[in-house]
Amino acid sequence: MSENGTDSAKSYLSELGNLATTVDQDDLPGLAKMHELFSSLANAETGGLSPEGLKVASKMVATLESMILGEIADAASAIAGVQDAVTTLSAESLGAESQSADTGTAIEDVDSEESRAQAANDLEVVSEQLDRVFDEESPEPQVTDAVEVQEQPIQESVEYTQDNEVSQSEEPESLYVSEPLFISKDEIDMVAGFVEEASEHLDAIEAAVLEVERSPSDPEAIDSLFRPFHTIKGAAGFLNLRDIVGLTHEAETLLDQARKGTRQITSGLIDLVFEVVDILKVQFAGIRDHLANPNSEAIPQPPIELMIANLRGVVAGRIEAAGSSPVSGDPDKQLDQNAVEQGSAPQDAGNNAIEGQSRSADSPNVTEASARTGVANATQSSQGPRSQADAKGAQAKPGAGAGEQSVRIDTAKLDALVDMVGELVIAQTQVSASPLVANDPRLAKDVTRSTKIVRDVQDAAMAMRMIPIGPTFQKMARLVRDVARKVGKNVDLTISGEDTELDKNVIQQIGDPLVHMVRNAVDHGIEAADVRMEAGKPASGNVSLSAYHSGGNIVIEITDDGKGLNAEALIRKGIEKGIISEDDQLTEEQAYDLVFAPGFSTAEQITGVSGRGVGMDVVRRNIENLRGKCEINSTAGKGSTFSIRLPLTLAIIDGMVLRVGTERFIIQTVTVENALRPTKDQISSVQHKGAVLNARGRLIPIVPLGPLFGSSQHVDPCDAIVVIAQYEGGEIGIVVDELIGQQQVVIKPLGERFQKLRGISGAAILGDGKVGLILDVPGIVAAQQLRKPASDSAKNGQLVPVLAD
């Protein structure tokens, strides 16, 4: 018994003593604190307690846990028991301090030797009683009066328990009974915070599960799986979310067994954990819906009861976790195992007690539903940058928040800040451009300094919105695992550049496209194991996700080492589907681009996973909405790389300022290919209705912006500038009067009233404080096409027939 141990045990006990006198059954924080203190005491390494003391302390941990979970009927006497235990332990601890009677004399009149003996005796009694109670009431420990036995005959206490809990003790395996879930009005904010935080913990759990699967013998990995569950349980306890507490509690018990080495980590166990996560996700989604739309009805709950029953069964060893073969880190072995699992359909697998119960008979929709929410959540749930760090760093403390190092801020506030800082930068630019400044060296110096500070403020404000892409990537790990198992392949996921930071909005919106592309890579890209072997590749495929900075952009790459894209097959398919004609001479790149065409599917067989041909076009649209670009590189037989190039942030764009008449417009620099002043022979008019520009052999339709936007002024393109802009499916030349220059601008949405505007996507404040309109190239093309029918009958309509390039 180390000196340190005794000291810390003493300080725990004195704190416990204080708490024990004030705590009551409704004081959840107090109970939680006591729970934590007893946990520390019960930890043998802390020292300071005799073996009997340790036993009592761990019993107290269980008792308090039951109290927090609300499983104890007679909480008042339980508290009395806890208070007794504290006194007893304090006495023992004092006794242990040998003869130094002048230190802390809680029990003044007792000779220390005697008190020690007495304490030891008491401890035994308490311990015995606790044992008895737990034996009787397992799996739901009911402490009730049992701990008060120091004053009561044992017999009486047992009778009491039986009286109260007859049905319980007769049916020890009775189902956990779920209660309808209501959230009171005053708790809405807290519950909302809890759900958000807990969702992050779920993300951490998913990431940790996969880590455990990879290295099942690493106790730290199991620990990082255990902790988020514990945190969720603690926080849910405070909010009286009983079902969530119950479920996480059972999951925790199961993991605890794994942590202690009494249970092997099997793929069944991992599936079980995933199922718990899925149920929690469904529950959280339900709560979220309720919070967004509060009504007095109970919140729909997923079948938590069943899951709890299953978990209890598994914990007690009555049910075998499905897929009982132990997980090993060896990929080859894993492959074999996967093959076995694929071969036997889950329905007829004899040992799939768990899966059978929760998946087929009673709740066929649950896993389906939860799988769907899982995917939806990939984009929905906000992923704080810390979710990973949290999981590792958070103390296993009930109700421990996100840590004091960070503050949660409403994104609207952050957006407003970024917006204002943007304006500040512009205002500052105006000041520094003033002639007054130029003529006054001292003022100029001051302005330069404040300009620098304003830039720093801008950087800082922008940095606040940036979060690392890591958690998004980690979600893909689960996806790869699920999809690979479903299609019977073995696929590893390699992740790099997790620390690369992107704007929160970009991260939220990139989830869906990523899910799609990763799923495609696993389903279509990677070949079946035997095909791979024949091609001389390792049997297990590899999909890698990476993110890096490249010239003011972020590039995300999804690379697979599969069969690659077959340009010829793509072209054949394109012709078949009528997307291209037989005469089209497509380069390889253009052929690859066909996968983004609506209604194009490359899989020869449509699987349940992917291949319905809806998707890649949506993926491209999503990415373009983020003002990004998508490129494909592929080598037949070696694999493919899909690169997504994204801007760092959505709030600010690099723009080119154009003048048309008296108005100025902004076009995004990324869409501009080049700008030129055409010569007469480069322009050909088509039926006097429109014109095309011949730019190095490519024929590009041109649109004079003025007439398109209602000005009657006729512009000769040869006296003007043609800005060649790219859009999905082509190029267009926009005729403007002048190029004014480049400028970064903060995008201001125009609001609903202007949503119908065509060719204009927003506004921005220009350097002189005036408002400029931001051009939307696809919108200009669409507007142009709307003019088509009428212009056919008109003499000098500005329409240009759309040409394929």
Add this chain to the structure above:
Amino acid sequence: MQASLDSINNQLGSNDAGGGDTIGNKYLTFLLAGEDYGLDILKVREIIGVLDITKVPQTSDFVGGLINLRGRVIPVIDLRSRFSMPEAEYNEETCIIVVDVGELIGVIVDTVHEVHEIPKAEIESPPVFGGTVDTSYILGMGMINGKLKILLDIDKVLNSQELVKDYAVEARSVVECV
């Protein structure tokens, strides 16, 4: 001019703070093509002089365009042209009344007078003109010192007509005119 704007803007501030029982009784009065109008002061955010207005294509004729209100981009409506009155050049008397009708919109008027309290009892319902005048956006008629003020339901004025014209129809009509 600037001084009177400031004093009215100050009143706007005090109104926000006070509120209470005078709700709906105070009106900001302004001049439009020789007629006196008033609008509920609680709808008014602030009054500014005319500043640079950026025209927006495809919008109705009464939409002046967009202005930069200290970093916010808001639309402005020319009230004369909304009521089909003859157009007038903007001068230094011209004001933009920024009103809050769910979102901020600027309303261009000839000049702003002052804030008046008009008891509910002294407001009469709008007269019936038959088909010639649309009175649906008139709250009522108020008398101040023997002068008649037309009290506008500014929400109806600003929300009853779309700001953006249907482009397909528009494009065709433009071409047909040519």
